Amino acid sequence: MNLKLIVIFLLMLCLGSFALAETNTVNKDSTAVDSIAPPAPVTMFKAFDTPNDHGHSITLNWQLSADDGAGQNSVLQYQIYRWVPYLMDSLTTLRKAMTTVKEEEIKRGHEKVLKKEMRSLKKEYNAVLKELPSAHKAYPNNGYWKEVGKVPAGTKSYKNTGSKEKESQDYLPDLTDFYYRVDAVTKDSTVRASSKVFGPVQCSGQWFNTGRIPVLVAVILFTFLTIYFVEKAKNGAKLYVRPLSGIEAVDDAIGRATEMGRPILYILGLGSVADIATIASFTILSRVAKQVAEYQTELLVPTYDPLVMAVAQEVVKSAYLDAGRPDDYKEDTVHFVTQSQFAYVAAVNGIMLRELPATNIYMGVFFAESLILAETGALAGSIQIAGTDQIAQIPFFIVACDYTLIGEELYAASAYLGREPLLLGSLKAQDYAKALVIILAIIGLIMSNFGWTQFTDLFKVAN
Amino acid sequence: MDLGTFLWTTFAVFLTMATFSFLYKDNPFYKFAEHLVVGVSAGYFVVILWFNGLIPNLFQRLADGDWYLLWLNSSKPWYIIPAILGIMMWARFSKKYAWLSRWPMALYIGISTGLAIPLTMSNQVNKQLYATMVKIDWAHFFGHGSFNLLDTTSGFSQLIIFVGTIASLIYFFFSKAHKGVFGAVAKFGIWTLMIGFGASFGFTVMARISLFINRMQDVKDWGKVAFNYSGNNQNYSVWFPIVFWLFILFVIAYIIYEIGYYLRSRTNKA
Incomplete structure (x- = not known):
């Protein structure tokens, strides 16, 4: 009997300790959750x-x-x-x-x-x-x-x-x-x-982004400079533009093509009709086409963008008209190739090797194709003149072409060739704007180093 | 690799080689590859323009209108305007109405230029000018920690960048001849630019070399799969070497033709 009582007691003790352990575990958990007190609000x-x-x-x-x-x-x-x-x-x-x-x-x-x-x-x-x-x-x-x-x-x-x-x-x-x-x-x-x-x-849109006031001021200033110099050029003032070797070489290159009886290949690049470099290139194309028409040399303009093709056709057509040879203009002088970058390159390379142009002119926006085009042109023995505002592509043109217009020289070239008051005036305005930028940068550097950041903050533009 | 896949990958390798054959001279293989890629890309872009351009941007937006009402009853009838401008471009095919195509072009160029002016002024003038007005790190003028002229964040580097920027800007000054002190500064500017161009050139050439290596690895992998019948290549098929040797025969035939052409031209010259 005693033994039975002892066994029952021991069993109860075991069960009790299990239950106690379980309760303890639960308590432990709840203590862990409760230990995080609500934080203070913002x-x-x-x-x-x-x-x-x-x-x-x-x-x-x-x-x-x-x-x-x-x-x-x-x-x-x-x-x-x-x-x-x-x-x-x-x-x-x-x-x-x-x-x-x-x-x-x-x-x-x-x-x-x-x-x-x-x-x-x-x-x-x-x-x-x-x-x-x-x-x-x-x-x-x-x-x-x-x-x-x-x-x-x-x-x-x-x-x-x-x-x-x-x-x-x-x-x-x-x-x-x-x-x-x-x-x-x-x-x-x-x-x-x-x-x-x-x-x-409530939210609403704003008509004016006050964070961009510096841009507005700069645009207004530049507009005034442009108007001033354009008017000056229109009034017959002689505006000096330093000679650019690359552009002076264009005339020689056209002459060379005429003497050799070979065509001139003009590449407008991969840019759209709205790119500034492409617009500058149209001016140069106009000048080249006019001379080509006068010398009765062949001109080839394969294009990448359909709209660029349409504008280039108009430009070349007008140039032939200006040269007094509208009948010499052929519709397929400016033609569309494709809108795939490397397929375009393959086609232009083919033209270079088959037509063997005496002169290749690359003016506009270029990307990875620049070196491939310029190398093939060099291989074909053509005189090559290039100009682009794509900084990453300029090195390739420099190594593979005879003359290269670096960045802004391309825009200057269009003014230099055209000699129109509008272009010359805007070029002059650009020069004066650059001078202003140089002066402001020097003042800004000095101010910034003296801790007067109020001046530099005037030029900060919001995104 | 089944025969179909093999044929297509072989074709890709063939086109790679055909394109590289251009380095020798213009030849029928290159011409084939060139015409193929131009034709395929032109066709491809027509389809892309149709499905990614016209359908989602025009047709789907006018879809809830009725054609017999010229889609004017659709919820976005203003999309008809760009559609009309697009159609006006087709007037180029008529000599009489070709002038109509100038309108959409003028609109496009005008809008794009208008948008470009503030953007260019902001990104290429204002922001760069602001970034140029730096506070020179005089405390670490010759490097952080130790003397290091290659430390791009040292005060010395900051000063070099500033002077280089100013000198480069002076190089692009067209209203004055590059003579005297002005010419010397402009020369320093063009030197700065050339150093930058050199670095950029080297960097891109490395990238091109890696592209070439990648392509050659593809060619190598193709050969491994197609001809490694001695190993555990279960993909091997007897058709692979047959296609390959046919291709080699083709190339040999062309080389013989080229030699014959060369000899004939020499005889004619003589």
């Missing part, structure tokens, strides 16, 4: 429309929580919440429906039923969009807090930027009331402290 929280932008963006600033990097040092990150009305979910549903219909339209062709459905969905979508400002005004009813971003501890600001596209998923409407709050979050995401809610705040 202070001085404010939200405002992001300045100098196109709208659809709110900037949030705050002072760090007292437990961020100090105090309990428990803040790991800040989570930013925006109050969103339920109506936004309706927009998401409608957006999804529209995407489905659009996909179906692509699959099945533009069926009338789908078109009708799309139209009604868009109508509904626009109607919901119209209600959006009033739904935001209904805060705190009919909505919820949505996390819009998070930043690591130590960060004091966040920019909530959305899309301007109404159909976009992150559309952030302008002139609509928004409410924000920032949560200081510890390693246990349930232990956090929310800031006071800030709102209403």
Whole structure:
């Protein structure tokens, strides 16, 4: 009996100790969770429309929580919440429906039923969009807090930027009331402290970016300089431009081609018609084409861009007309090759080896093809003159061509060749602007080294 | 590697060799590769323009309108304007209405230039000017820690960059002849530019060499897969050497033709 009692007692003791151990474990865990005390919330929280932008963006600033990097040092990150009305979910549903219909339209062709459905969905979508400002005004009813971003501890600001596209998923409407709050979050995401809610705040676009005033001043100054020198040139003032060996070689190169009875190859590069280097190249092409027409030499202009081709055709045509030989102009003098970079190179290389031009002129925007073209031209024994504003490609032209116009020399060349008051005037304006830049840079360096940064800050431009 | 894959990779290797044959002289292999790549790229870009340009940027945006109303009832009818401008470019094919194509071109150039002016002024003048006005690090004038003239952040380097920038700008001054002190500074400017160009040249040549090595590795890997029948190459097929030797025969035939051509031209000259 005693033995039985002892066994029962021992069994109970074992079970009791197991139970105790389990309870202890639970207690231990709960102690671990409870050990994180809620952190202090962020202070001085404010939200405002992001300045100098196109709208659809709110900037949030705050002072760090007292437990961020100090105090309990428990803040790991800040989570930013925006109050969103339920109506936004309706927009998401409608957006999804529209995407489905659009996909179906692509699959099945533009069926009338789908078109009708799309139209009604868009109508509904626009109607919901119209209600959006009033739904935001209904805060705190009919909505919820949505996390819009998070930043690591130590960060004091966040920019909530959305899309301007109404159909976009992150559309952030302008002139609509928004409410924000920032949560200081510890390693246990349930232990956090929310800031006071800030709102209403609205975003809107600005017509003028005040951060770019220095650019405006520079443009106005440069415009005045240009107008002044253009007028001066128009009034017959002799404006000196130092000779550029590369440009003076153009005349000789055209003469050489005429003597040899071989064509002149003019490459406008890979730039678009809007690139400044391509525009400068058109002026040089005009001059070359005029001389070519006078000497009755053949001109070849293979182009990469269809629009460049169209403009080049006009330029060459006008040059032939100016030279008094409109009948000598051939439509295929300027022709399109392809818009693939290396395929274009392959084709031009082929022209160089088959037509054996006496002169190759490369003027415009060039990329990786510059060395391949210039090397092939050198191999074919042509005189080569190049000019580009692509700094990375200039070295290749320097080593493989007879003459190279470096960067701005290309723009100067067009003025030098054309001798038109408009171009000469703008070249002079550029020179004076450069002189101004040199003076300002020297003054700025001195000021900066004396710690007077107010002067240098005048030239700071916002992105 | 199945036969289809083998044929295509062999073709790629053939085109690589055909392109390199240009280093010898212009020849039918190069001509073939050149015409192939030009033709394929031209066709490819037409398709790209259609599917990545016209369809998403024009047709899909006007899709909810009706053609018999000239898409004016679509939700974005303003997309018809660029479409019309695009069509006007086609007027070039008519001698009578070719002038119409100048309108879209003028608009395009005008808008692009207008956009480029503030951007260029901001990026190439204002920002660079601001970056030039640096505070020279006098405390570390000859390097951080020890004397090191190659330390790019030392005060000495900062000063060299500043002087080089000013001298380079002076080189691009076109209103004054490069003579006397002005000429000497301009010369220093062009030297600075040339040092920069030299470094850039060397860097790019290294990149090109690595491209060449990459291509040669492809050729080597192709050979390994195709002809390594002695090893554990289960992909090996008897067709591989047959295609290869056919190709070699082709090249030999061309070489014989070239030699014959050379001899004939010598006889004619004599």
